[in-house]
Amino acid sequence: MKDAIDAMPPFRRVTGPAIRLHIKATLRAALNDAIEQQIITFNPTAHVEIAPVRKPKALVWxxxxxKWEQTGERPSPVMVWTPQPTGSFLDFVADDRLYAM
Structure with missing residues:
Protein backbone atom coordinates (compact mmCIF):
# COMPACT_ATOMS: atom_id res chain seq x y z
CA MET A 1 0.00 0.00 0.00
CA LYS A 2 2.89 2.35 0.80
CA ASP A 3 4.27 1.88 -2.71
CA ALA A 4 0.87 2.79 -4.19
CA ILE A 5 0.73 5.95 -2.07
CA ASP A 6 4.30 6.89 -3.01
CA ALA A 7 3.45 6.41 -6.70
CA MET A 8 0.58 8.90 -6.50
CA PRO A 9 1.19 12.37 -7.94
CA PRO A 10 2.06 15.05 -5.36
CA PHE A 11 -1.38 16.64 -4.93
CA ARG A 12 -1.45 16.80 -1.16
CA ARG A 13 -1.37 20.14 0.61
CA VAL A 14 0.24 20.71 3.97
CA THR A 15 -2.34 21.63 6.59
CA GLY A 16 -1.74 24.27 9.21
CA PRO A 17 -2.21 23.80 12.95
CA ALA A 18 -5.71 25.34 13.05
CA ILE A 19 -6.96 23.05 10.26
CA ARG A 20 -5.51 20.05 12.09
CA LEU A 21 -7.52 21.01 15.19
CA HIS A 22 -10.70 21.24 13.07
CA ILE A 23 -10.00 17.84 11.52
CA LYS A 24 -9.43 16.31 14.96
CA ALA A 25 -12.65 17.86 16.29
CA THR A 26 -14.64 16.48 13.35
CA LEU A 27 -13.16 13.01 13.76
CA ARG A 28 -13.72 13.12 17.53
CA ALA A 29 -17.39 14.01 17.05
CA ALA A 30 -17.92 11.28 14.45
CA LEU A 31 -16.20 8.65 16.58
CA ASN A 32 -18.14 9.70 19.69
CA ASP A 33 -21.33 9.10 17.69
CA ALA A 34 -19.99 5.68 16.74
CA ILE A 35 -19.41 4.93 20.44
CA GLU A 36 -23.01 5.94 21.25
CA GLN A 37 -24.23 3.60 18.50
CA GLN A 38 -21.98 0.86 19.96
CA ILE A 39 -20.04 0.49 16.71
CA ILE A 40 -16.70 1.03 18.47
CA THR A 41 -15.75 0.93 22.15
CA PHE A 42 -13.25 3.80 22.47
CA ASN A 43 -12.31 6.99 20.67
CA PRO A 44 -8.74 6.84 19.34
CA THR A 45 -8.64 10.62 18.87
CA ALA A 46 -8.30 10.90 22.65
CA HIS A 47 -4.69 9.78 22.20
CA VAL A 48 -3.83 12.21 19.38
CA GLU A 49 -1.74 15.17 20.44
CA ILE A 50 -1.63 18.29 18.26
CA ALA A 51 0.58 21.30 18.81
CA PRO A 52 -1.30 24.26 20.27
CA VAL A 53 -2.41 26.97 17.87
CA ARG A 54 -1.02 30.43 18.44
CA LYS A 55 -2.76 33.32 16.74
CA PRO A 56 -0.39 35.73 15.01
CA LYS A 57 0.01 39.07 16.72
CA ALA A 58 -1.54 41.97 14.82
CA LEU A 59 0.86 44.83 14.13
CA VAL A 60 0.00 48.41 13.25
CA TRP A 61 1.06 49.31 9.69
CA LYS A 67 10.77 48.49 7.10
CA TRP A 68 8.14 46.99 4.77
CA GLU A 69 9.05 49.45 1.99
CA GLN A 70 12.75 48.53 2.30
CA THR A 71 12.40 44.75 2.50
CA GLY A 72 9.03 44.08 0.85
CA GLU A 73 8.17 41.56 3.57
CA ARG A 74 5.12 41.83 5.78
CA PRO A 75 6.24 41.78 9.41
CA SER A 76 3.15 39.80 10.45
CA PRO A 77 0.36 37.94 8.66
CA VAL A 78 -2.10 40.23 10.46
CA MET A 79 -1.63 43.95 9.88
CA VAL A 80 -4.05 46.69 10.98
CA TRP A 81 -4.50 50.36 10.17
CA THR A 82 -5.03 53.14 12.67
CA PRO A 83 -8.03 55.46 12.15
CA GLN A 84 -6.00 58.13 10.30
CA PRO A 85 -4.68 55.88 7.47
CA THR A 86 -8.07 54.19 7.26
CA GLY A 87 -9.75 57.57 6.77
CA SER A 88 -7.17 58.58 4.15
CA PHE A 89 -7.76 55.37 2.24
CA LEU A 90 -11.54 55.76 2.36
CA ASP A 91 -11.27 59.37 1.17
CA PHE A 92 -9.05 58.24 -1.71
CA VAL A 93 -11.48 55.56 -2.91
CA ALA A 94 -14.68 57.54 -2.27
CA ASP A 95 -15.42 57.86 -6.01
CA ASP A 96 -14.75 54.20 -6.80
CA ARG A 97 -17.75 52.12 -7.92
CA LEU A 98 -16.96 49.52 -5.26
CA TYR A 99 -16.68 52.04 -2.42
CA ALA A 100 -19.73 50.70 -0.58
CA MET A 101 -18.11 47.29 -0.27
Missing part, protein backbone atom coordinates in the same frame (compact mmCIF):
# COMPACT_ATOMS: atom_id res chain seq x y z
CA UNK A 62 2.17 52.83 10.54
CA UNK A 63 4.79 51.45 12.96
CA UNK A 64 6.47 49.19 10.38
CA UNK A 65 5.78 50.81 6.99
CA UNK A 66 9.39 51.97 6.50
Missing amino acids: SDVVA
